[in-house]
Amino acid sequence: MAPGKIAGRFSSSLFLKADFRVDSITRGRSTVAWLVSCASLFLLALVQSGCDRRPSVVVYVSADESVARPILIEFERTSGVRVDPVFDTEATKTTGLAQRLRSERDRPRADVFWSSEIAQTIRLAEEGVLMEAHSADLDAWPSQHRDPSSRWFSFAARARVIVYSTERVTKEEVPGTWMHLTRDRWRGRIAMADPRFGTTRTHMGVLASMWERRMMPGFFEAWLQGLHENQIALLTSGNGGVVEAIAHGQFDIGMTDTDDVWAGQAQGWKIDLVYPRHVAQADEPTGGTLLIPNTCALVAQPLTDAKRHAAALQLLEYLLSPAVERALLNSPSRNIPLGPGLATEASGVTPPDPLQLDWGLAAGASDDAAARAASLLREPAVIAPGRDGADSESSASDLEAVDPVATKAPSQLVGRGA
Amino acid sequence: MNGLAPVNMPEGAFLGTGALLLSSLLWIAGIALLATALAWPLGIQVARRWNHGRGIVAACVLTLPLCVPAYLAFWSLWHQLEPTSWLGDRLLRSGAAVAMRETILVVALALWAVPMAAWCVVAGRLNRPDPTERLRVMDGAGWKANFAAAWRRDATSLLLGIAIASLGLLGESVSFDLAQVRTYGFELRSLDLSGAGPMAVVTAAWPSMLLAAGLIAGVLVTAKRWSIGAGRVPDAGDVGAVGTSHRLVMWVLLSLVALPPSALLVHRWSWHDIDQFVALHARPATTSMVLALSIGTLLAGLAMAIRGARELAPRPIRQLVSGMSILFIFLAALPATVVAIGHETLWNNDYTGRLVYDTPAVVVIALVSRIGVVSVLASVLVARRPVADRLLSMDGSGGWSTGWRTWRKVRRPELVAIAAAAGIVGAALAFSEIAVTSRLVPPRMQLLATSTLNAIHYQQPETVLVAASGAIALGVIGAVVLVVALGGGERRRSDSSRGLRMAAGFLAVIALPSGCGPSDSSTRASMAGPDPYDGVAPIPCVTTFGTSGFGPGQFRTPRAVAYDSTSGCFYVVDKEARIQRFADDGRPERSWRMPDSSVGKPVGLSVHPDGRLFVADTHYNRVLIFDRDGKELGRFGSYGQEQGQFIYPTDIAFGNDGQIYVGEYGGNDRVQIFSPSLQAQGVIGSAGIGDGQLSRPQGLAFDAEHNELYVADSNNHRIVVYDPNGQRLRQFGSAGTEVGKLSYPRGVVFCGDGSIMVVEFGNHRVQRFVSAAGPDFGKSLGVWGGMSMARPGPKAIRGVSEGEVGSMAESFRREANQEIDRALDGGRLQYPWDMAGRPGHVMILDSGHDRVMIARLPT
Structure with a gap:
């Protein structure tokens, strides 16, 4: 029968030509067919958990799914442990998963938490949502990259950078420090992700806590005020949205992470990055680039299942192995390994002078700092008296005089001395 | 540690002002108006052709945009303006990126919402025919007279269309986020993520809840008052003559509606993209499909049950159904986050946790509660037949215990229509829903919508294109299965049962891989067939070297x-x-x-x-x-x-x-x-x-x-x-x-x-x-x-066969990851970029694996 005729018959039945003919087929058969269809559909939707009897571990993952999933698949294959990951949407994922862990704390579903940043992990540890993890390998992890009580472990970091358009800005013009974002030349040209989420939130906490001690009280608020007067845009689409906006000519520079810049460059966008310092060289030799690590931790369980606990420990050890750090280094996000033995391989992506800081203080300050930033930067900008665009000198020139290395990207350092 | 504040709702967590609420509503209203304006002529043309086969084809095409999530509809158009494209480069230089992005947002969401409004026009026209239409055509009435007549006839339907389109857009904040348009919904989500409790979110969301509830109530009241759903059956003679220009208008409008999904297919993705997509997302794609079809089936059954209960059931049951309908309306009006938290609280306990919260059942229940309003609307808006009403009353079959079989036979065409409407719309919404599912999804269940959205954020268009193409294909398959399975009203019931069994069998076939079986690509490779290389011999490889990376001896x-x-x-x-x-x-x-x-x-x-x-x-x-x-x-x-x-x-x-x-x-x-x-x-x-x-x-x-x-x-x-x-x-x-x-x-x-x-x-x-x-x-x-067939990624440095090439064997051995090494196929390539010759050998760049292959010159 031609499709048109079928369609015509369908239409006539669907919207009511009179149909007085009564079908004579056994009336129970179609009811059974409907019931069987509905039941089979429902059961098929539930069949997920029915077939696999291997030991299993549930991991909540806020790292990039396309990067994390192959790693988890590889762990599954090599260990024989079934991994059930839960991912969330990128724009809010670390915060969203942290909230889930809090709301499920009385009956947690997750065994392991793999976060793409550290501040939320520290908060969760302090709230008792995470628990201590001990084994020979875990205890051997560098102490500067784990909680003193072994409630979390950090690895595979990303750097906090300024991304810029190579078509509209030269590398020399780009600020060499975060403070120089307040210069008038950048008015209306800067973007950042909403500071209430992800690594931007973490960065706000770092800036607030560190500048409070290293610069002066109130420095962070003054900096926010400067950004506000520079009409910095807060974007709803996350760090990736910042990079995209710059590539589309909406802004010239922005605050983001290294992996988002790599992703944009892979698309052929004309963008690049610099590694800004947090303090001037003369003040602090370790005031360089912020590295925000991935973290992994065991989720506290009211009742311990020995098998699941062993599987969870095995997964933690695997995440901290050189194979995974190498895999993350070689992935599109080019994470910087923190474990021993990979320094040479990572020389092309490691900033020369990572920032040293107290993560506990930074994590504690992130909530308030993020809220203050979001609240202030949303307000309409009012230019303070005296800020009339008089300062137009190069932002990098003063740093260049102190340390010409500070403004160089690691890529330009390859081959030096080789 | 020192300096940590307790978790509470810090100041500045919620920045939803009245101005933001107003701007959000203006965005939604504007898009709904545009969608309805486009839907009006389209609905008229579809209604005119309803008794012809083309009308159904047009209706299926009209439903297609719903198969693509709204945020994908936006992204598919915005992606055409990549900075590396000619158009994108011009846009960049003109400085009009913001204006263009917002324009595309409006256009994409309007085209996505057109089907909702168009169906309202179609339903209104088919159930409220205009007997003067043929007279106007014969009298050669001018366009003003025709327009006025059409306005009088369709005004209610248009209002309904605006209301339903607005409802659909009210819960859609992801597209606005991607387009960098801050909305009230974004702030509500921020409030939840900042640690505020559900009551705080509900309190902040009351304006939008009130609006949503008001819209739904308005739809139901208007439908009942204007007797949509109870009109006369149009005969073939009521439909006016269809001219060439009208046909052209219809197909042009349909092309516009199909634009976002079609834009996705402009980009020619490679089989490599599909291979990678399957390796990473085959399971989430299958699971999402099964979930969507399950939800669609349940909502279809629910819609039929509501209609049946309203017409047949005794008063207490009818009141229960009315209460349930109001509950569905309320849940649809609530912010998605609140619905998710509610289910989380309800099911995550020692009694129901294992059976419900830790299984996909919690997602199914939550989605039905969230989208169940579609069943309520379908049961009201889809037409009844007064002729059938008379038949039932004459037959004295109004009683519940004895008349439901007769009622089912007589009402069968309407039930089919109700099921189709609720099922298709429900499945489409379930496939793209993120806010509720991301909060509740159990560990064993992976859904495609989240992966696709993440791929958009991480600039992985290949994944998005393949995912969206799959969604379109799913919509086409679903529409074809539906038409074939339901066939025609005059077919024997056994044919319809067979059709349903076919549909169930089809779903079982596509759903089975989601439950059992290996999921890694190496096993998939072994399942690819007896000889995936079609007899092509491997390259006589002497050695390979190189891994993915940035260090010495590594490549990207x-x-x-x-x-x-x-x-x-x-x-x-x-x-x-x-x-x-x-x-x-x-x-x-x-x-x-x-x-x-x-x-x-x-x-x-x-x-x-x-x-x-x-x-x-x-x-x-x-x-x-x-x-x-x-x-x-x-x-x-x-x-x-x-x-x-x-x-x-x-x-x-x-x-x-x-x-x-x-x-x-x-x-x-x-x-x-x-x-x-x-x-x-x-x-x-x-x-x-x-x-x-x-x-x-x-x-x-x-x-x-x-x-x-x-x-x-x-x-x-x-x-x-x-x-x-x-x-x-x-x-x-x-x-x-x-x-x-x-x-x-x-x-x-x-x-x-x-x-x-x-x-x-x-x-x-x-x-x-x-x-x-x-x-x-x-x-x-x-x-x-x-x-x-090996999956690209970190690779081993392969060892060298002894005695092959002298000093290379000795000096080129390194530690290898044996598991990864086993995954590589010796002598096979993946996207080789170049080749160079050396005495007796060739050096081939196996670029897909970031390695160099040294091989003897094959003979």
Whole structure:
């Protein structure tokens, strides 16, 4: 029968030509067919958990799914442990998963938490949502990259950078420090992700806590005020949205992470990055680039299942192995390994002078700092008296005089001395 | 630790002001108005053709946009304006990015919402016919009279369309986030994520809840008051004549509606993208499909049950159903986050946790509660038949216990319509829903919507394109299955039962892989069939070296390789713009980077007989010259089409008399001849596909023995031979995968016996051909390789067979990850970019695996 005729018959039945003919087929058969269809559909939707009897571990993952999933698949294959990951949407994922862990704390579903940043992990540890993890390998992890009580472990970091358009800005013009974002030349040209989420939130906490001690009280608020007067845009689409906006000519520079810049460059966008310092060289030799690590931790369980606990420990050890750090280094996000033995391989992506800081203080300050930033930067900008665009000198020139290395990207350092 | 504050709702967590609420509502209202304006003429045309087959086809096309999530509809159009595209570049230079982005947001969401409004117009027209329409046509009434008549007839339907489109858009904040338009919904989500409790979220969301509840109530009241759903049956004679111009209008409008899904298919994704998508997302895609169909089926049944209960059931049951309908309306009005938290609180306990919260059941229940309002609306809006009403009352079959079978027979056409409406819309909404599912999804369940949204954020268009194409295909399949299964009203019930069994069987077949079975690609590779390589022999590989990475001896998509016969060393350039020099035994000796690489990386390099390295700095439209240690000795060329200028230089070759040949593409598509002093001397070829023309001459090689230049004319899938002055001598090759055919040849190596080896990027193989002039010229002598099934990623450094190539075996062994190593297929390739010759061997860039393969010249 031609499709048109079928369609015509369908239409006539669907919207009511009179149909007085009564079908004579056994009336129970179609009811059974409907019931069987509905039941089979429902059961098929539930069949997920029915077939696999291997030991299993549930991991909540806020790292990039396309990067994390192959790693988890590889762990599954090599260990024989079934991994059930839960991912969330990128724009809010670390915060969203942290909230889930809090709301499920009385009956947690997750065994392991793999976060793409550290501040939320520290908060969760302090709230008792995470628990201590001990084994020979875990205890051997560098102490500067784990909680003193072994409630979390950090690895595979990303750097906090300024991304810029190579078509509209030269590398020399780009600020060499975060403070120089307040210069008038950048008015209306800067973007950042909403500071209430992800690594931007973490960065706000770092800036607030560190500048409070290293610069002066109130420095962070003054900096926010400067950004506000520079009409910095807060974007709803996350760090990736910042990079995209710059590539589309909406802004010239922005605050983001290294992996988002790599992703944009892979698309052929004309963008690049610099590694800004947090303090001037003369003040602090370790005031360089912020590295925000991935973290992994065991989720506290009211009742311990020995098998699941062993599987969870095995997964933690695997995440901290050189194979995974190498895999993350070689992935599109080019994470910087923190474990021993990979320094040479990572020389092309490691900033020369990572920032040293107290993560506990930074994590504690992130909530308030993020809220203050979001609240202030949303307000309409009012230019303070005296800020009339008089300062137009190069932002990098003063740093260049102190340390010409500070403004160089690691890529330009390859081959030096080789 | 010190300095930690307790978790609460910090000041500034919620920035939802009245102004933001108003702007959000204005956005939604504007888009709904535009959608309804587009839907009005479309609905009229579809309604006019309803009794013809084309009407149903048009209706199916009309439903297609709902199969693509709204945020994908936006992204699919916005992606056409990538900065690297011509349009995107113009947009960037005009400074109109923000305005264009917001325009595309409005257009995309309006086109996505058109089906909702159009169906309202169709339903209204079919149930409230205009007997004067034929008279106006006969009287030749003007457009004003027709417009006024249409307005009177469709005003209610249009209002309903605006209301329903607004409802659909009210819960859609993801698209606005992607378009960087801050909405009230974004702030509500921020409030939840900041640790505020559900009551705080509900309190902040009361304006939007009130609006949503008001809209739904308004829809129901208006439908009842104006008797939509209870109108007269239109006969064929009521439908006016359909003119050519009207048909044209309908198909033009349908094309507009199908624009966002079609835009996705403009980009030609490769099979590699599908392979990668399947490796990572096959399970989430299947699970999402099964979930969507399950929800659609449940909502279809629910809609029929509501209609049946309203007409047949005794009063207490009817009141219960009314209460349930109000509950569905309330849940639809609540913010999605609150619904998710509610289910989390309800089911995550020791009694129901294991059975419900830890299983997909919680997602199914939550989605039904969230989307159940679709069933309520379908049960009210889809038509009833007064004739059937009279039949039922005459038959005295109004009683619940005795009349439901009769009622079911008489009402069957309406039930089918209700089920179709609720099922299709419900399935589409369930497939794309994120807010509720991301909060509740159990660990064992992976859904595609989250993965797709993340891929958008992480600039992975290949994944998004494949996912969206799958969604469209699902919609088409679903529509076809529905039409076939339901057939026609006059078919015997057994046919419909068979159709339903077919549908159930179809769903079982596609859903079964989601529950059991291995999920890693190596097993998938072993399940690919008895001989995935179709008899193509592996390359006689001696050794491979290289892994993915940025360190010495590591690569990121190596693009070109060149061998220095004088020193025995070879050079590789990769997508990091890094050039590495290796010793004869494969030991990395030195590396350096191109001075500029932000806009692009080189795709070719060659070693001059005097040892200098010439690099085609492709995206900078020049050639750079280095010494063996990476010191730049000079450069030549600039952007342009004149002699001596370049557009995207690809490769370099050197003639016997010192001439330098440089290939180009990107519009020039030619080979230029330079003197040893870098003076432009001539041009070979021009852009095109005809004889004497070239299209991306990617690989150049000079046969010193016979004084001939070989050009791999890549996009024309052929090899062209010239004399040193550019006179074309002969050529062979055409596109294909069979032996003797070529697919994007990239590199040529001379075997020294009158034959050449050609590496094919598109066929993932090497092929040997007769190169000497004569009757056998271009004859294939064999094919080796074939596409490796191994998943790209971190790779091992393979060990070398003992006794194969002397010192290389000893000096080239490193620690390997045995598990990863086992995944590689020896002698197979994945997107080989280039090839170079060394005595007795070829060096092939297995670019998809970031490695170099050394092989004997295969015979």
